[in-house]
Amino acid sequence: MLARDVKCSNIMIIDTDAPDHSASEAFRRYEFNGSYDEMFRSTDLPRKQYRPLYTQLLNLGADELRRSKQEADQSFFNQGITFTVYGSEKGTERIFPHDLLPRIITAAEWETIERGLTQRITALNLFLKDVYHEARIIEEGVVPAKIVYTCKHYRREMRGIKVPRDVYVTVVGTDLIRTPEGNFVVLEDNLRVPSGVSYMLTSRRVMKHIFPTLFRKCRVRPIEQYSQVLLSALKSLAPEGRTEPTVVLLTPGSYNSAYFEHTYLARQMGIELVEGRDLLVHDNVVYMRTTFGLQRVDVIYRRIDDDYLDPLVFEGHSALGAVGLFNAYRAGNVAFANALGTGVADDKAIYAYVPKIIKYYLNEDPILENVETLLMSDAAQRDHVCQKLDQYVVKAVGESGGYGMLIGPHSTSEQRSEFRDRIMAEPRNYIAQPTINLSTAPCFVDGTIEPRHVDLRPYVVYGENITIVPGGLTRVALRKGSLVVNSSQGGGSKDTWVLQN
Amino acid sequence: MLSRVADSLYWMSRYFERADNASRVVEATYGLILNPAKFSTDERWFHAVSSLARGTTSAHVDPQRALFLLVADPEGAFSIMKCIGGARENARQVREEISSEMWEHLNKLFHEVTGTDLHADDDAGAMRIVNIVREGAYRFHGITDTTINHGEGWHFIQLGKYIERACNLSTLLDSYFSVEKNADDLDWVGLLSSCAAFEAYCKVCTAELKPERIADFILLQPEFPYSVRYALDRMHHALTSISNRSLSRRTGKIERLIGRLRSAVTYVQIGEVIRGDLHMYLAAIIEQCRDLHAAVHEVYIEYPIEVAFES
Numbered sequence A: 001m002l003a004r005d006v007k008c009s010n011i012m013i014i015d016t017d018a019p020d021h022s023a024s025e026a027f028r029r030y031e032f033n034g035s036y037d038e039m040f041r042s043t044d045l046p047r048k049q050y051r052p053l054y055t056q057l058l059n060l061g062a063d064e065l066r067r068s069k070q071e072a073d074q075s076f077f078n079q080g081i082t083f084t085v086y087g088s089e090k091g092t093e094r095i096f097p098h099d100l101l102p103r104i105i106t107a108a109e110w111e112t113i114e115r116g117l118t119q120r121i122t123a124l125n126l127f128l129k130d131v132y133h134e135a136r137i138i139e140e141g142v143v144p145a146k147i148v149y150t151c152k153h154y155r156r157e158m159r160g161i162k163v164p165r166d167v168y169v170t171v172v173g174t175d176l177i178r179t180p181e182g183n184f185v186v187l188e189d190n191l192r193v194p195s196g197v198s199y200m201l202t203s204r205r206v207m208k209h210i211f212p213t214l215f216r217k218c219r220v221r222p223i224e225q226y227s228q229v230l231l232s233a234l235k236s237l238a239p240e241g242r243t244e245p246t247v248v249l250l251t252p253g254s255y256n257s258a259y260f261e262h263t264y265l266a267r268q269m270g271i272e273l274v275e276g277r278d279l280l281v282h283d284n285v286v287y288m289r290t291t292f293g294l295q296r297v298d299v300i301y302r303r304i305d306d307d308y309l310d311p312l313v314f315e316g317h318s319a320l321g322a323v324g325l326f327n328a329y330r331a332g333n334v335a336f337a338n339a340l341g342t343g344v345a346d347d348k349a350i351y352a353y354v355p356k357i358i359k360y361y362l363n364e365d366p367i368l369e370n371v372e373t374l375l376m377s378d379a380a381q382r383d384h385v386c387q388k389l390d391q392y393v394v395k396a397v398g399e400s401g402g403y404g405m406l407i408g409p410h411s412t413s414e415q416r417s418e419f420r421d422r423i424m425a426e427p428r429n430y431i432a433q434p435t436i437n438l439s440t441a442p443c444f445v446d447g448t449i450e451p452r453h454v455d456l457r458p459y460v461v462y463g464e465n466i467t468i469v470p471g472g473l474t475r476v477a478l479r480k481g482s483l484v485v486n487s488s489q490g491g492g493s494k495d496t497w498v499l500q501n
Numbered sequence B: 001m002l003s004r005v006a007d008s009l010y011w012m013s014r015y016f017e018r019a020d021n022a023s024r025v026v027e028a029t030y031g032l033i034l035n036p037a038k039f040s041t042d043e044r045w046f047h048a049v050s051s052l053a054r055g056t057t058s059a060h061v062d063p064q065r066a067l068f069l070l071v072a073d074p075e076g077a078f079s080i081m082k083c084i085g086g087a088r089e090n091a092r093q094v095r096e097e098i099s100s101e102m103w104e105h106l107n108k109l110f111h112e113v114t115g116t117d118l119h120a121d122d123d124a125g126a127m128r129i130v131n132i133v134r135e136g137a138y139r140f141h142g143i144t145d146t147t148i149n150h151g152e153g154w155h156f157i158q159l160g161k162y163i164e165r166a167c168n169l170s171t172l173l174d175s176y177f178s179v180e181k182n183a184d185d186l187d188w189v190g191l192l193s194s195c196a197a198f199e200a201y202c203k204v205c206t207a208e209l210k211p212e213r214i215a216d217f218i219l220l221q222p223e224f225p226y227s228v229r230y231a232l233d234r235m236h237h238a239l240t241s242i243s244n245r246s247l248s249r250r251t252g253k254i255e256r257l258i259g260r261l262r263s264a265v266t267y268v269q270i271g272e273v274i275r276g277d278l279h280m281y282l283a284a285i286i287e288q289c290r291d292l293h294a295a296v297h298e299v300y301i302e303y304p305i306e307v308a309f310e311s
Helices: A002-012 A021-027 A048-059 A062-078 A107-131 A145-149 A197-210 A212-218 A226-235 A259-269 A325-330 A354-362 A379-387 A413-425 B003-033 B041-052 B063-071 B080-093 B100-115 B123-147 B152-177 B185-194 B198-205 B211-220 B228-245 B252-266 B270-275 B278-301 B305-310
Strands: A040-042 A082-084 A093-095 A103-105 A171-178 A184-190 A247-250 A272-274 A279-282 A285-290 A293-296 A299-302 A335-337 A392-396 A405-407 A430-434 A440-445 A448-453 A459-462 A466-468 A474-477 A491-494 A496-498
Touching (some): A021 A048, A048 A212, A062 A093, A062 A197, A107 A171, A107 A184, A197 A226, A197 A259, A197 A491, A279 B305, A285 A325, A285 B003, A293 B305, A405 A413, A448 A474, B003 B041, B003 B063, B003 B080, B041 B152, B063 B123, B080 B100, B080 B123, B152 B228, B152 B278, B185 B198, B185 B211, B198 B211, B211 B228, B228 B252, B228 B278, B252 B278
Antiparallel strands (some): A082 A093, A171 A184, A171 A459, A285 A293, A440 A448, A474 A491
């Protein structure tokens, strides 16, 4: 805490025009809880990058904010920007909950994030190539063989397969959080089929409409080029000799929770949105069934998990993929983005080794640090955690979306003992992390502005080189005090503004 | 275009046309039963129900029940709500193919229509929905024509719309002419209004309501959008445009079917049709539309793989 105050003290001196307390009615219910606050250094003392927003909020009444919020909601609803919740019978289609107030990141902060993520993704991609070829990193004992080969998402079938341009991860969504000291650290990597980018793009459109003046005043960097960046990355994977490659987006269909995103991205890139039943494989070449006849497919941006891609190789009963896709892939006649088997690198137990992985391949220290992670497969660490479960967050290594998780401080003793049993039964399947207070950002909730916990998911695209559009999805735990930001668990999103230098 | 996508566009359009048609029929019929007349209310509703809910046989449909059945019955496959839901569900499958404006309008319409919990005895509520759909339909047609490329997808949309319209108009004519002798002027106004044709008819034929002229207008008039002939001409245009784009595989059957259908409404005079068996004549049109639907499905949507590799 102290260190941060010292670091910022030179900026604080300029802060003489801070409005007096009577003006801050809008922030009446803004309470600090020891987390890093994105907007305020302390009560009524906004950080420099937030000052235009702060002034605007003081001038706007609650009624006006409410009107804007309604307008934004309506716009999301009419556009059908929705997601699907599994396991709830009624009204499976909901609009994506979003918060009206932007989350702002300075040019300097972004610079660190950008360098850190580029470094991390480069290393993880090298790791994947290594693991599926010589496996040097295992041989040299940097990462234990046991952890790699027991990973649920390790795909033996990928051994020795050359993927186009050695790019395994075309699209990555890495979750960052900010510690109470104000540093961004990596919470988890999503290297399989990260989602949410459409919410980043659509909420930007809505925000520009609602806060045009503020937007210009803040000098926010654009993110709209994302689809072009992604399309050219996908095209770069095309099999040799296919100069005008056909790129398609493979979706599980309209009942998938991210279906809106699939349609949105396909439309933005101008590529076909296909389902498994549109594809067929003949002589190891993939075709789609069109009214013209069959058309060859070169690159598949697949939004289906490995397991369901090809019933011949993986889940035999899956109807989501198409028979023979994997053989066509192996023959080099079609490319997948992301490659298969990338899940081994975002396994939460492998995560603990990422700093070592970076060091091993790049001989650099990680720019973005990890959260301290305890492996339950290690007996000493396991005993330690099991005794203090109420202080830890326990996660299943292969899960995402906030499923299969125990948040110690918010858990009941039954939940804890249930998790203890689960850990004992399958230690490799769990890791534990100390509970971290995510940073808070102002949110417009029930007519007032209150702090809520947030994280940040920037999207990294690995094409000819690595591109990160300046922005991302700021996910918000909309329930007061909650630390869970996943949309399936009552989380929402905010537009993320990265400022020009 | 993906075959599955073409199929969804086609069905989106058919369901929408079905809802549009139902809303006009219900509105016209509801207007009629408010008048005292020699023809009983029940029979008028029977017209409506039998022309919409194909296969209904019950001669006595309780009017209140009929209105609810046609507007909001969650079970019945023919209610306006169901059809709007069907159109939206198909549109949802091909979100990336239709324009945002089309989707937003259809989605909004769907929520407006299904958002109200309608009681079986709420006439005014039901009619409000009918009105929303009828007006929403004009807007949807306008948006569809102005916001997307008039390419293959649009032609499949046109095909779905007009094949549905040709069938609906034929069924409607059949149900009115099956009890022609009992009908009075008000009934004929009802028939014309069901086809959005009252004013257009008056312009061409004056307000003198003669069954034969009315049949001529709805069946054979080449320039009115809600006539069978017009619908068949548009279908022909859509099918020709689609087959010009594709690598002309086995479209012979389609050409033969649409050619025969068009000649049935182009080279006849209404007198022959009326003096002959009007019911059989209309049934044949519906039957041939069905054959055409099957042929289109076989050539463009679910063709056998061997055929695809032959060419």
